[in-house]
Amino acid sequence: MKLNHGIDTVAIPGPSIVPHRVREAMARAMPNIYAGDLLDVSDRVLERLPAIAGTDGHAFVMTSNGHGAWQMAVSNTLEPGDRILVLESGRFAIVWGEYARMAGIEVEVLTGNFTSPVDPAAVADRLERDDGSIRAVFVAHTDTSSSVRNDIPAIRAAIDSVGHDALLMVDCIASMACDPFEMDAWGVDLALAASQKGLMCPPGLGLVWAGDKAIDRFHSLSKERPRVAYVDWERRLEPRAFYDTFAGTPPVAHLHALDVALTMIEEEGGLRAVWHRHQVLADAVRAAVDAWEAPGGLSLNIESAAHRSNAVTTVRTGNIDSQRLTEFCRDELGVTLGIGVAVAPDRSFRIGHMGHLNPAMIFGTLGAIETALTAMSAPFGTSGVAAAAGVLGRESH
Numbered sequence: 001m002k003l004n005h006g007i008d009t010v011a012i013p014g015p016s017i018v019p020h021r022v023r024e025a026m027a028r029a030m031p032n033i034y035a036g037d038l039l040d041v042s043d044r045v046l047e048r049l050p051a052i053a054g055t056d057g058h059a060f061v062m063t064s065n066g067h068g069a070w071q072m073a074v075s076n077t078l079e080p081g082d083r084i085l086v087l088e089s090g091r092f093a094i095v096w097g098e099y100a101r102m103a104g105i106e107v108e109v110l111t112g113n114f115t116s117p118v119d120p121a122a123v124a125d126r127l128e129r130d131d132g133s134i135r136a137v138f139v140a141h142t143d144t145s146s147s148v149r150n151d152i153p154a155i156r157a158a159i160d161s162v163g164h165d166a167l168l169m170v171d172c173i174a175s176m177a178c179d180p181f182e183m184d185a186w187g188v189d190l191a192l193a194a195s196q197k198g199l200m201c202p203p204g205l206g207l208v209w210a211g212d213k214a215i216d217r218f219h220s221l222s223k224e225r226p227r228v229a230y231v232d233w234e235r236r237l238e239p240r241a242f243y244d245t246f247a248g249t250p251p252v253a254h255l256h257a258l259d260v261a262l263t264m265i266e267e268e269g270g271l272r273a274v275w276h277r278h279q280v281l282a283d284a285v286r287a288a289v290d291a292w293e294a295p296g297g298l299s300l301n302i303e304s305a306a307h308r309s310n311a312v313t314t315v316r317t318g319n320i321d322s323q324r325l326t327e328f329c330r331d332e333l334g335v336t337l338g339i340g341v342a343v344a345p346d347r348s349f350r351i352g353h354m355g356h357l358n359p360a361m362i363f364g365t366l367g368a369i370e371t372a373l374t375a376m377s378a379p380f381g382t383s384g385v386a387a388a389a390g391v392l393g394r395e396s397h
Contacts, residue, residue, distance in 0.1 A: 004334035011365040012338040013144050013312035014197040016355035025256040041259045048262050053191050054182035057211040060236055063251040066173040066194035069206035070096045072231040073192055076218045079225040080104030082135040088112040090143025091342040114146040114343045117307040120158035128162040136167040142175035145342040147314035149307050156187040178278045178311035178354045190214040200355045201257040281353050281362050282310040284391040288366045288384030289315055297379040301343055311354040317347045320378045328372040335368035359392050
């Protein structure tokens with residue numbers, strides 16, 4: 001007998017849960033896009049976005065998903081014939097590199113694995129042997145497929161240690177407003193994200209933050225190179241009219257949504273409070289998986305505790321059929337988990353714990369997984385729910 005009666009909980013690593021206040025903000029009637037309240041909303045969003053990335057640099061907003069932000073980053077900092085170094089620690093930096101390859105960029109992958117972070121020493125070694133042709137380094141802060149969290153300051157230090165001038169460009173789609181990120185303090189030249197994860201909005205906004213070095217690179221590129229008008233920075237940097245900021249009609253509903261989401265972050269106590277909440281809830285999830293661990297059963301994908309993301313956890317399922325487990329959670333219990341992507345797809349799943357969530361939501365997800373393990377007679381150690389309760393109980397003191 002099914003216990004679920006059509007009420008579903010989504011625990012995937014994005015799109016994340018959209019708060020009621022954000023949904024309400026999107027339901028406004030379409031306004032005058034040339035004057036009035038929308039211009040004020042746009043100004044508030046653009047003024048606050050640099051602080052979200054920890055930068056004094058320029059924030060660009062585009063109507064797209066995160067892949068659109070990839071395209072903007074490539075089109076404004078590189079030109080055909082340039083070479084980039086892509087740091088592998090999961091799937092998504094590699095795919096970003098493929099966007100560059102299609103734009104005529106030569107792409108070299110520094111091979112890594114899907115259970116460990118990028119090795120800064122390997123980055124330094126490769127750049128020390130470079131003849132100056134590598135123009136940028138691409139890396140994901142958190143890779144959503146593996147759930148690794150890369151050490152961006154260490155990668156910056158590796159680049160600096162050999163005196164290389166490549167741009168450090170970081171994909172923060174999964175980590176922005178979930179894991180600590182300090183663009184300027186860490187020496188990041190360009191960062192990018194999207195609206196549908198830690199920023200608690202529906203998919204639809206691509207976000208790019210560019211520091212001085214990235215802007216200087218843009219101005220140094222050949223004016224005769226192939227350019228993509230929509231993502232090009234020229235008019236966006238110096239708009240002649242309001243709509244130039246967005247290369248046309250602004251994303252009206254999403255701007256209202258992001259305005260409210262940024263206000264909610266401020267009301268929570270700012271980014272440090274948000275980062276702390278994500279840390280505690282992620283610790284609870286990891287404690288649960290550690291408690292469940294048993295021969296042939298579940299285990300955490302990322303080996304080093306210091307490099308596990310606070311936004312998503314990839315769980316290996318050993319001999320347990322991950323498809324059967326996720327289908328049981330969805331169909332019988334109303335909890336949708338993230339499927340495995342690139343990391344043992346038939347023997348893994350992912351738990352999203354990003355954005356608008358609280359302990360009750362975490363307990364619902366963990367309780368569903370534990371119920372599924374029990375129903376499947378799958379091997380597991382002790383109660384993960386109890387282990388998570390211990391983490392949260394200690395934090396509440």
